[in-house]
Amino acid sequence: MGLAVPPATGAWRDGDPVGGRRWFALPGPLALEAGGALPGGRLAYETWGTLAADRSNAVLVLHALTGDSHLAGPAGAGHPTAGWWDELVGPGRALDTDRWFVVAPNVLGGCQGSTGPSAPAPDGRPWGGRFPFLTQRDQVAAEVRLADALGIDRWALVVGGSMGGMRALEWAVTHPRRVGALLVLATAAAASAEQIAHASAQLHAIRTDPGWHGGDYHHLPHGAGPHRGLGLARRLAQITYRSEAELADRFGRAPQPGEHPWRGGRFAVESYLDHHASKLARRFDAGSYVVLNEAMNAHDLGRDRGGTAAALRRVTAPALVAAVDSDRLYPPAQQAELAALLPHADALRTIASPHGHDGFLLETAQVAPLLAELLPPPRG
Numbered sequence: 398m399g400l401a402v403p404p405a406t407g408a409w410r411d412g413d414p415v416g417g418r419r420w421f422a423l424p425g426p427l428a429l430e431a432g433g434a435l436p437g438g439r440l441a442y443e444t445w446g447t448l449a450a451d452r453s454n455a456v457l458v459l460h461a462l463t464g465d466s467h468l469a470g471p472a473g474a475g476h477p478t479a480g481w482w483d484e485l486v487g488p489g490r491a492l493d494t495d496r497w498f499v500v501a502p503n504v505l506g507g508c509q510g511s512t513g514p515s516a517p518a519p520d521g522r523p524w525g526g527r528f529p530f531l532t533q534r535d536q537v538a539a540e541v542r543l544a545d546a547l548g549i550d551r552w553a554l555v556v557g558g559s560m561g562g563m564r565a566l567e568w569a570v571t572h573p574r575r576v577g578a579l580l581v582l583a584t585a586a587a588a589s590a591e592q593i594a595h596a597s598a599q600l601h602a603i604r605t606d607p608g609w610h611g612g613d614y615h616h617l618p619h620g621a622g623p624h625r626g627l628g629l630a631r632r633l634a635q636i637t638y639r640s641e642a643e644l645a646d647r648f649g650r651a652p653q654p655g656e657h658p659w660r661g662g663r664f665a666v667e668s669y670l671d672h673h674a675s676k677l678a679r680r681f682d683a684g685s686y687v688v689l690n691e692a693m694n695a696h697d698l699g700r701d702r703g704g705t706a707a708a709l710r711r712v713t714a715p716a717l718v719a720a721v722d723s724d725r726l727y728p729p730a731q732q733a734e735l736a737a738l739l740p741h742a743d744a745l746r747t748i749a750s751p752h753g754h755d756g757f758l759l760e761t762a763q764v765a766p767l768l769a770e771l772l773p774p775p776r777g
Contacts, residue, residue: 403675405614405622408508408515408682409441409475416475417443418466418503418510421543427505430532436519440543441510442466442502445486446494448547455549456492456772457540458482458501459557459564461758462634462689463681465509468501477680484761491765497772500547504564505539506531506688514684515615524684526612531688532695537567544575551575554771555714558582558757559727560689563696566735569712570698578771579716579739582748582757582764583724585731586705586738587697592726595637596690599630603683612684627683628674635673640723640753709738716742717767721756722749743770 409418418441426434443466448455458468460481467476469486486492492499503511506528514528544552555576557565562584569576585592606626608614614622636644648666656662663671699705718736720729729747736745748763750756757764 402620403622403624403678404619405608405617405624406508406515406682406684407678407680408513408615408685409510410515411517414475416467416473417470418475419443420510421502421546423512423539423542424546427535427539427542429529430534431530433529435505435512435529435535438505438512438516438539439510440502440505440512440539441507442500442543443468443470444498444500445469445492446496446498448498448549452547452549453551453553454496455498455500455544455547455552457544457552457555457565457568458492458499459540459555459561460501460504461557461559461561462693463677463686464561465507466501466503467509468499481758482761482764485765485768491761491768492772497553500543500549502540502543504560504689505536506685506692508682508685513682514612514688515682523613523615525615526610526684528612528684528688530695531692533563533567533692534571536692537564537571540564540568541572541575551577553773554578554580554768556580556582556768557584559584559754560693563693566698569714569716570702570708573711573713576712576714578773579712579714580719580767580771581716581732581735582719582767583721583727583732583754584735585696585727586709586735587699588694589731593694595633595726596694599633600687600690602626602629602633603687606683609683612687614683623683624678627678627681627686628671630683630686631674631677632670635670637726638754640725640751642723643751643753646751705734706738709735710740712739712741714741715771717746717771718742719746719748719757719764719767721752721754721760722747723751723756724754726754 469480720732
């Protein structure tokens with residue numbers, strides 16, 4: 398059973414079980430697109446497989462908003478949930494670890510080992526509300542330094558969905574020679590007004606929580622942090638992650654068993670949202686949720702590059718773009734634009750799923766062939 402009340406933060410903290418994490422320390426300050434610099438920090442990452450002597454077999458997998466470096470493997474010490482794409486990684490699977498060296502970093506600004514608001518600042522206290530504004534380009538700049546440290550000049554494939562797709566696109570636009578192939582799923586060239594509006598409501602929920610304290614809450618006891626605001630943000634987000642048809646099919650108007658909505662009880666769909674809210678508060682940090690959503694709102698491939706079309710013309714890698722047919726958060730029209738503008742993209746691929754935006758995580762049997770199309774066969 399879980400704690401009676403959630404902790405002030407669900408972030409991984411120094412002293413917690415390490416699990417499969419490794420760490421890379423940023424070599425010096427990281428200049429930030431919005432101005433200033435992050436004076437050092439680190440990225441947590443995990444790897445699977447063996448890097449070839451010529452370093453030609455490396456694959457970079459980038460996670461979505463509340464994901465982390467635990468791409469594959471069971472839940473356990475250090476990892477509260479199982480790998481988020483576990484069915485795709487391992488011997489004989491789409492990301493065959495007998496052939497490929499797979500790398501999954503926790504994004505800069507995240508809360509599962511990488512430097513973010515819950516991590517220590519140079520003065521030893523958590524960054525909290527002092528943590529700087531990040532963009533996707535800053536996060537990719539940190540990942541470039543990780544690749545340099547691993548000796549990987551060129552990824553055989555860069556892949557990501559949703560927020561991870563934003564970073565995958567930034568990799569391909571900013572560093573085209575370092576991306577051998579590109580797969581992006583359920584993402585966009587720029588955050589839309591509606592996507593920014595959804596995120597804005599979630600950020601407002603967190604910042605108006607009495608436990609927020611301007612982002613400086615990490616020292617507070619269990620139950621005193623902004624878990625209510627984070628829970629409300631998750632409820633709002635979860636509705637956009639799933640489709641109307643799925644919610645209707647799974648829950649309809651049914652009450653939660655043993656409860657009556659007319660007498661203080663809940664509908665079953667309310668219980669579902671409550672479950673996801675509670676679960677996130679125990680494994681994530683509200684400050685990271687704010688920082689990462691702000692970075693997603695700032696996402697715009699065309700910024701200072703002459704617009705979206707000009708930016709995407711920089712990409713030299715063969716690419717596939719996949720949409721989820723029931724996605725109402727990142728609708729397929731956004732992926733159609735990417736497929737049309739990427740110079741070496743094949744036709745838009747569609748993942749058929751009743752699950753909405755989360756289909757890119759759940760429909761692994763449809764993602765696997767897309768990976769196979771882009772990963773080259775073994776040499777010889």
